[in-house]
Amino acid sequence: MASYDVIVIGAGPGGYVAAIRCAQLGLKTACVEGRETLGGTCLNVGCIPSKALLHASHQLHEAEHNFAKMGLKGKSPSVDWDQMKAYKDDVIGQNTKGIEFLFKKNKIDWLKGWGSIPAAGQVEVGDEIHEAKNIIIASGSEPSTLPGVEIDEEIVVSSTGALALKKIPKKLAVIGAGVIGLELGSVYARLGSEVEVIEFLDVITPGMDGEVQKNFQKLLKKQGLKFTMGAAVQKVETTKTKAKLTYKLRKDDSENTIDADVVLVATGRRPYVDGLGLEALGVEMTERGQIKTDSQWRTNIPGVFAIGDAIEGPMLAHKAEDEGMAAAEVIAGKHGHVNYDVIPGVIYTAPEVASVGLTEEAAKASGRNIKVGKFSFMGNGRAKAVFQGDGFVKIIADKDTDRVLGAHIIGPAAGDLIHEICVAMEFGASAEDIALTCHAHPTFSEAVREAALACGSGAIHM
Ligand code: NAI
Numbered sequence: 001m002a003s004y005d006v007i008v009i010g011a012g013p014g015g016y017v018a019a020i021r022c023a024q025l026g027l028k029t030a031c032v033e034g035r036e037t038l039g040g041t042c043l044n045v046g047c048i049p050s051k052a053l054l055h056a057s058h059q060l061h062e063a064e065h066n067f068a069k070m071g072l073k074g075k076s077p078s079v080d081w082d083q084m085k086a087y088k089d090d091v092i093g094q095n096t097k098g099i100e101f102l103f104k105k106n107k108i109d110w111l112k113g114w115g116s117i118p119a120a121g122q123v124e125v126g127d128e129i130h131e132a133k134n135i136i137i138a139s140g141s142e143p144s145t146l147p148g149v150e151i152d153e154e155i156v157v158s159s160t161g162a163l164a165l166k167k168i169p170k171k172l173a174v175i176g177a178g179v180i181g182l183e184l185g186s187v188y189a190r191l192g193s194e195v196e197v198i199e200f201l202d203v204i205t206p207g208m209d210g211e212v213q214k215n216f217q218k219l220l221k222k223q224g225l226k227f228t229m230g231a232a233v234q235k236v237e238t239t240k241t242k243a244k245l246t247y248k249l250r251k252d253d254s255e256n257t258i259d260a261d262v263v264l265v266a267t268g269r270r271p272y273v274d275g276l277g278l279e280a281l282g283v284e285m286t287e288r289g290q291i292k293t294d295s296q297w298r299t300n301i302p303g304v305f306a307i308g309d310a311i312e313g314p315m316l317a318h319k320a321e322d323e324g325m326a327a328a329e330v331i332a333g334k335h336g337h338v339n340y341d342v343i344p345g346v347i348y349t350a351p352e353v354a355s356v357g358l359t360e361e362a363a364k365a366s367g368r369n370i371k372v373g374k375f376s377f378m379g380n381g382r383a384k385a386v387f388q389g390d391g392f393v394k395i396i397a398d399k400d401t402d403r404v405l406g407a408h409i410i411g412p413a414a415g416d417l418i419h420e421i422c423v424a425m426e427f428g429a430s431a432e433d434i435a436l437t438c439h440a441h442p443t444f445s446e447a448v449r450e451a452a453l454a455c456g457s458g459a460i461h462m
Pocket of ligand 1: 176177178179180181198199200201204205231232233265268314316345347
């Protein structure tokens with residue numbers, strides 16, 4: 001038995017970051033992880049591998065659609081799917097090994113196995129019980145399933161199986177037009193699959209700014225994705241090689257079917273808390289199966305904290321990381337804080353989609369007097385030079401105070417551009433503060449400045 005100041009359960013972005021910060025703050029720290037490699041869903045079967053496939057398939061798209069225009073003539077590359085997967089696995093390996101190195105550097109013990117909490121102050125891993133003054137649960141989430149749809153990870157797949165398909169499907173049906181469905185749907189569309197997305201609601205990416213939803217869907221349609229909206233999936237039946245998906249249209253209750261080689265189920269994720277022993281321990285949960293915490297990530301059991309996808313809030317790696325750092329600070333007796341009003345969200349399609357803060361709809365519903373500044377990437381020289389003029393930057397500001405309330409971007413490098421707005425919002429900046437800041441030319445970020453100018457005296461290049 002070993003004794004620690006902190007044992008973190010789970011080595012995903014929430015857990016490993018919490019462990020590193022605990023160690024940096026001088027706490028004797030261990031992290032329990034049952035996977036063969038560190039990094040959790042994000043590094044092993046989520047964010048990182050999907051970005052590798054998004055990158056590779058985007059390069060193919062560029063070669064097929066834009067190379068010749070730039071005078072780069074010749075045969076387009078063909079897809080070696082096994083090599084593409086090997087590249088993706090290599091990227092995963094580099095990242096997971098990087099975390100192992102950071103654990104060693106920070107003298108964090110990796111307790112290999114699946115952990116449970118038999119009692120406050122104790123973590124059981126395999127046959128051993130370890131003592132911990134503090135426990136941080138960072139056990140993450142798992143794909144949620146649908147009644148009548150059984151995931152076999154070969155024909156009916158979650159995001160995990162979709163990253164390791166044996167071959168590129170001729171027809172891919174995607175259930176759910178959320179982040180996972182659209183990111184992976186666009187990977188396979190670019191690799192040549194016919195992709196049909198079946199979505200329960202009438203809009204894609206629920207919760208995003210309405211104007212962004214509409215424009216984003218238009219762009220995805222242009223890229224060949226087909227959408228069946230307002231459709232509730234009833235069941236998926238499979239043979240050895242095919243799937244038949246049945247859905248009901250909400251508008252008239254009519255039943256329809258789609259045949260596909262692969263069905264991707266992307267209807268959300270749920271907290272993964274199996275086997276932790278939370279019920280026996282008496283940990284309070286929310287109605288949605290999340291671990292209940294206070295504003296300092298404490299559960300109702302003294303010395304037991306929880307962060308990331310296992311608790312309330314958006315299921316995003318960076319939200320988990322921030323909570324991990326903040327919980328570590330709290331345990332070390334310092335001040336830990338997360339500003340939940342400024343958590344960016346990014347969809348890594350091409351073009352990327354990024355948002356932070358209030359949508360136009362939410363800002364209006366809050367009763368505020370608002371103004372909206374918009375700028376199209378068509379007016380941005382750099383974007384046009386690289387065939388990325390689709391999309392826009394939209395900044396929402398308070399009409400009375402000019403304070404930035406939110407921003408929504410579709411366009412090149414949107415996932416990076418959004419952070420200028422995040423910093424501005426953290427500092428309580430006004431749209432004019434951004435507009436008066438010199439932005440280098442020619443950069444995509446000039447579009448952000450132009451949108452800020454459009455909140456006031458007007459954009460220049462529009
Ligand atoms: P999601 O919650 O983003 O979208 C699920 C979609 O499925 C919704 O549009 C919903 O209306 C639809 N749906 C639900 N039941 C349905 C049914 N029976 N028939 C048809 N449509 C149905 O969930 P998703 O995409 O699975 O992602 C899970 C989580 O992982 C999210 O919280 C997401 O934010 C996170 N994630 C984030 C990424 C990023 O930040 N880039 C990448 C991948 C995942």
